[in-house]
């Protein structure tokens with residue numbers, strides 16, 4: 464049986480996939496799971512009264528579905544904001560050494576993660592992976608600039624300066 468899981472609510476898609484009604488104020492967003500309960504990645508939008516007719520949701524009232532959708536959306540928004548914040552911090556930390564040599568990358572990476580040396584096998588791979596993940600999260604959105612990201616930018620500059628002082632002949 465197809466299962467519908469409430470993901471949130473949106474006013475961007477205002478057409479009900481169940482009955483085709485258009486110009487709804489909001490729709491409830493579902494992801495559709497297959498018979499084994501695994502998400503298919505397919506989204507389904509429905510008005511809250513149509514949602515009460517979907518398999519697995521027929522015991523709920525439209526008001527309850529709307530309320531669950533709002534809570535799920537709030538949680539998703541908080542998660543997304545935290546991810547964007549993390550991504551902004553990663554760019555502030557490692558952006559300045561992205562195209563620099565492994566020595567400077569190590570100085571910055573292990574400046575932030577003094578106990579990382581045992582875990583990290585490739586400094587360049589680690590830094591590239593973090594930056595790629597941060598850019599995936601931000602997509603086309605600009606990286607958030609906050610007091611924290613400014614502070615991290617200053618720390619990165621400090622790690623780089625300390626490294627260059629210890630290695631005066633360092634070539635980039």
Ligand SMILES: [Zn+2]
Pocket residue numbers: 479480481482483484509510513
């Ligand atoms: Zn409908």
